[in-house]
Amino acid sequence: MSQTTLDYSSLESSSKWKNLPPPPGFTKSSSSLRIPAKKSTVSTESYDALKDKRAWDVAIAPAKSLPMQAFMLYMSGGGVQIFSIGIVFMLLLSPFKNVAGLNEAFAQYAPTNKKADSLTTLPLQKIVYILCNLLTLGVGLWKCRSMGLLPTGTGDWLAFETRGVVRP
Template sequence: MASITSISAPPPPPPQWVLDLNSAPTTKPKTGNFPDPPGYTAPLSAKQSSKSSKAQPTPSRKPPTTAEMDTLKLKKAWELAIAPAKQLPMNAIGMYMTGNSLQIFSIMMVFMLFKTPITAILTMQPTFARFEPGDESKRGSFWLTKIVFIAMNCLALALGIWKVNGMGLLP
């Protein structure tokens, strides 16, 4: 019997994009009169980067003063205080979309509408503790952020009461 031997052809060469990915990137010469954007640094080769790192240490940013930190903390506290008001339109649309009938989805939505502001008010001290200013003069405005936080959560509770009234559960 004659055996059939198969002669396999060499595999085809890989496509050009595979060759481009496997090769080292080529640096393109800078053409045109456009300056580099602010903050852009051209990539350095390994030799150049080791030489420049030994020659010049990177400048470090100076730490902020306590007044700047207190101002930043107060801004973040105000963002946190107003955050419940940003959720009110979304919650109102959700309450409108669930309808006034007693269904599991609408009951769960109302439950979450009551649970979220109550837990936020009860955990207000740990929430605002990291934003406590070190300067005594900023304490008055810090208390005002807490009052606004409570007021915004009370608005969310009022939305829940409106929804429960619409469902016919309030006498």
Template sequence: MTTQPPPPPPWVLDLNSPRASKPKNVNIADPPGYTAAASSKQRSQSSKNAVRKAPSPEEMDTLKMKKAWELAIAPAKQLPMNAIGMYMTGNTLQIFSIFMVFTLFKTPVLAVLNIQRVFAPFETSGTSGRLIAVKAVCVLMNLLMLGLGIWKVNQMGLLPTTRSDWLAWEGERTWSERAVPREWL
């Protein structure tokens, strides 16, 4: 006596069978740009045949300047996150806070040193004059990052800002007058 396997569940039948087309409601209009006659094959062929117009040199210069400005402003976008990170590390000397301060000093210095190489792809005859302002803003944003690093080093007490930090270079005071004769001392 052989038993037949149970019929598959309805979801398997629905998955394996093609969907029945639903009758179109005549009262609802098609959305703008929709054509029911265009099949997927026709749409894929039309998208392959459509050739995009090449941008003009002025449009390319505009796009290059937009991208250059994005790169110039990028350090300012990192500034709030770095400030929160500096606040969270505290003012004690720990490996994490030292590493973050080192990164705050290293990143802007390297960015300023590599500024010509970074903006070289955007340099064309139409953008060369306008890139000077972009580079200046980039340097300014990196100086802000350096300022955050200097603030953090000061908060950690590593900057010599008080007179007692310079005692090694002060000489002994010589008194021109004494209230007590020298022999009494």
């Protein structure tokens, strides 16, 4: 077997890419490209405004996913099968899980300048988040009603109805 070695150092002197300027924001050093030492200053007000915007995105996320969930419910059909029951179960369970993890969902978006507890930070976003989850729960209950899983008619309660004694 022959041993072959490749020498790439000869390519460096004859490369047509050697004379290109560095990309914007980078400077050429002796060993490699590096980011310049100039740092941008971001004020805490703009950082808190960005965190507030992200908190609103989290707050309305359940409402944004509602059209896809409604389409999944439509495609699962109106019958009582394991697939449709699974989708409805997931739809009914997710609002409870989301509301239980409410403070964890918004913990990273708390303003840096306030030293308040987790219940009083971002109250409006948390209320909207709960309302969007209640809307998701309502869609799930509507699907259960349309499938006949909720006892909404008088015939559903006949087992609990008592009749008076008939006297001759």
